[in-house]
Amino acid sequence: MATATVRVKKGTTAEWIESHRVLDDGELGLELTADGHRIIRIGNGATEFMDLEVSFDIEEVREIKTGMEESVKTYYESMVEKGTELLAEMKAMATTVELEDDATGIKYRMGMSGGTMYFEELAKETVVPDTGGSTEGEDTGGGSEESGGEPTDNTEQEVTE
Numbered sequence: 636m637a638t639a640t641v642r643v644k645k646g647t648t649a650e651w652i653e654s655h656r657v658l659d660d661g662e663l664g665l666e667l668t669a670d671g672h673r674i675i676r677i678g679n680g681a682t683e684f685m686d687l688e689v690s691f692d693i694e695e696v697r698e699i700k701t702g703m704e705e706s707v708k709t710y711y712e713s714m715v716e717k718g719t720e721l722l723a724e725m726k727a728m729a730t731t732v733e734l735e736d737d738a739t740g741i742k743y744r745m746g747m748s749g750g751t752m753y754f755e756e757l758a759k760e761t762v763v764p765d766t767g768g769s770t771e772g773e774d775t776g777g778g779s780e781e782s783g784g785e786p787t788d789n790t791e792q793e794v795t796e
Contacts (some may be wrong), residue, residue, distance in 0.1 A: 643675075651684045658684055733757070 645659065645665035658664050658678020666674040666684070672694045676687040731746035742757040 648685075654684075656684050657682065658687070 638694055641663075642740040643663045643665050644656070645667065646654070647667050648669060651664070651666055656664075657680065658676070660678060662677050662678040664678065664684050665686075666672075666676065667672065674689050674691055675693075676715035677682070677690045678687065706771075707767055733742060734741070734743045734745065735741070743754065745754045746752070
């Protein structure tokens with residue numbers, strides 16, 4: 636495989652001004668400024684180096700990169716903060732409370748979810764008589780309870796005596 640070495644013409648700003656050098660078309664030149672910048676210009680075969688447009692300022696690219704890294708970091712931290720706030724807001728919105736009407740024994744669930752408030756009646760619990768059998772017309776959720784007064788599965792009917 637053939638290899639080639641590319642030599643970039645380089646000099647300080649003062650050296651480039653003094654030389655009035657014209658770079659060949661596509662030839663690269665590197666200017667070292669007094670404040671430490673490295674500037675690349677590309678020759679066109681007709682214009683003096685110092686009159687060519689700056690193609691690349693290495694230090695400016697580093698500054699842009701640093702600025703972008705800071706922006707990305709700030710953006711990321713901002714999104715994490717907003718996400719945390721949003722989660723807290725959502726938790727606050729998903730509040731549920733269960734209530735029971737003392738007079739009727741009916742239980743209710745009330746709450747908010749996704750910005751919508753809801754109110755629902757929960758199924759009443761039925762008590763199976765101590766006889767071990769089921770009351771006529773009653774759904775006990777699959778038979779009698781051995782323990783007597785324990786509630787069965789939630790059903791919509793009450794035991795009548």
